[in-house]
Amino acid sequence: MANPLRAEVVRLYKNLLYLGREYPKGGDYFRDRLRAAFTKNKSVQDSEQIKEMIARGEYVARELEALYYLRKYRAMKKRYYEG
Numbered sequence: 001m002a003n004p005l006r007a008e009v010v011r012l013y014k015n016l017l018y019l020g021r022e023y024p025k026g027g028d029y030f031r032d033r034l035r036a037a038f039t040k041n042k043s044v045q046d047s048e049q050i051k052e053m054i055a056r057g058e059y060v061a062r063e064l065e066a067l068y069y070l071r072k073y074r075a076m077k078k079r080y081y082e083g
Contacts, residue, residue, distance in 0.1 A: 005050045012057045013038055019064045 003009075013034070020030030044050055 003045075003047075003050070005047060005054070008054055009038075009050070012054055012061070015061055016057060016064075019061055019068075022068055023064070024067075 016034055017031065020034060021027045023030035041053060044053070
């Protein structure tokens with residue numbers, strides 16, 4: 001029987017994979033670490049544990065977005081206020 005949270009896990013994986021393309025250490029580094037994290041936890045069957053892991057993954061996604069916005073802000077600030 002397929003887990004009803006599978007679609008949410010796949011969506012999170014794809015979202016993190018997309019966000020990882022801009023990772024400072026490189027997309028390949030991020031992809032390898034992401035794959036290892038998901039593979040390590042693939043045997044978890046408890047729905048509550050899966051929901052906690054999904055919440056942690058969504059937190060990581062929000063932190064990555066904040067990192068990218070901050071980097072973009074710093075680049076724009078550098079262009080306009082140095083001179």
